[in-house]
Amino acid sequence: MRLIEVRDLQKVYRVGVETIRALNGVDLRIERNDFIAIMGSSGSGKSTLMNMLGCLDRPTSGTYLLNGKDVSHMGAAELARVRNEEIGFVFQSFELLPRQTALENVELPLVYAKGGWRDRRPRALAALALVGLSDRVHHRPNQLSGGQRQRVAIARAILNRPSILLADEPTGNLDSATTVEILAIFRKLHDDGQTIIIVTHEDEVAAHCDRVVRLRDGKVISDLPILEDSAGRHRGGSGAKGSLEHGALGAC
Amino acid sequence: MLNPLFWYQAIALAFSQIWANKSRAFLTALGIIVGVASTTSVIAALTGLKSKVLTQFESVGASKVFIFPNRPDDKPRNLYPWEKVRLKIEEARALRDECESIRAITPITEVGLEVEAGDRKIEGLSVTGIWPDWHEIQNRSVTSGRPFTNIDESNERQVCLVNDDAIKELHLPTDAVGQFINLGGRRFLIVGVIETVQSRFFGLNTSSAEIFIPFSVAEKFQPRDYFLRIEALLKSPELADEGTAEMRWILRKARGIPAGDTESFQVEAIDRFIQQFKTLAAGITAIAGGIVGISLLVGGIGIMNIMLVSVSERTREIGLRKAVGATPNAILLQFLLEAITLCLVGGFVGLACGRLIAYGLTKIPDAQLDEANIPLWAVVLAFAFSAGTGLIFGMFPAIKAARLDPIEALRHE
Ligand SMILES: Nc1ncnc2c1ncn2[C@@H]1O[C@H](COP(=O)(O)OP(=O)(O)O)[C@@H](O)[C@H]1O
């Protein structure tokens, strides 16, 4: 069973008399442990697709199977549960709660979880250790740098061990050195088996991924693996191997 | 469905939200604070007054009945001349002989007499004529000597009872029994001494020197058509309605008042006064309740307003919480809890102020409010009303927050 299977996804917005087809028949298949970049110019529908994949929004038509479950017709409460258990979000502007410490921010998904709240401390600490922030556990967001804030946000996103980690322009607010650090964390998570989807318009970011999906006017115009050589960057062996498999899939 | 961590963080967040916006929270909750403080202090004052008045009534005796003449207001005065309206000793006798529900009865009349004891002489001291039942009705027995008997009354014996204050004023020896004093020029033997009762009723000291003589003797000092009133004791307080009805029937018969005609006398059971007072107190309490209702309404609108502000200020936070899996219900509950917490804190502060005011009331001299305190039911009610206000007025903002679209919310500036 595929992790994600999207068929003929449409999202139509009506603004006054105008009809905007933000997504105009998107087909997409994503396997477990994929590391995908979604690219495209501004207004091409990246964020809309992202919201759809993250179960924040429902499509106008089409189907979206997540882990074999059709989530395209779920109610708000059901979608919230799916988001809590299956999805981890990383946003461009971090979205940390300003009055809470890093630890409390990371624990937030467990507030709304069915179980797991009992061992929230060790889990949140482990997630913070994974992003290299063990020494900033009790700092508040305004006491952290941009890169550190985004690392807290990543720790929060992976806390519930989601099926997918969705990141919308995660490095958009960061300088290039910090961008590299954040991408290294994504790479590490991917190596640990995490499925990751990053929305970006930067080629350097996309080059860190294994597969690039390009959108234009709400349609997928290309879906290709990034090969080790063409990217020209150092990769872990497993990542390279994975990308070849995905490339084959994307072609069919 | 929602785990304990949710409840813990929601309540902690509610308090931290108040703490972070202290002055705003205070101004918002002011309506509730003032409402709760004023209502609870009014209730405290009423409660204190009520227990004071009721104990005073009860010390008089719940089964006591007063009878006095009463000229009807709605009739021409010449139809009811005083000699017709005034109570007569025959009527007291008729009640004593015919009324089944009374245990004791006495007519009471006061006559101003010159009192002489040795070389002490007091002009115009009020001397009271009574039947022996008076001891039981007033619950005043003798501390030395003997009480009045029916023989004193029927033989018109020139005997008297004096109280401690009278003994002091007349410079009589402490054990005055057996002494003679002159009342209105006649020699009276003191047969008994009665205690001076401290019957302070609303600050009025009603008794000082008191001298009592048999009613039949007092009558002889009185002019024609003198004033007398009657006091009686029912066999039990439950007989208040039945007993007064019976007495009225006997008096109507004695006066020949036809059915349907207005009575020229009044029969009042103490129990009735107690009931009237309780009704009055309940009425005032209800009015105080109404005031709290209005002030909570005003306070509630403030709460709603501030919660709407809070929802709009924290739109992005709501969006994020939804993104990490908060259901609409969880968001709803979170904001409701915040509104309720704010109101409860307001109610608590209001209650503390009310308590302080109630304490202040007990310190006012002669106000008869020294028993003022906020009863438990008022405390419970104050919290219940506060929480209810939070629930009702927090509902609309909470629903608004719960319905926010997560994408829109996250895009909010
Ligand atoms: N809530 C909305 N109402 C109307 N139009 C929208 C809404 N959200 C997105 N759009 C439109 O849909 C198109 C795709 O938007 P988006 O997915 O945000 O693009 P991207 O993220 O690729 O820049 C744009 O033309 C945008 O104006």
Ligand SMILES: [Mg+2]
């Ligand atoms: Mg976008």
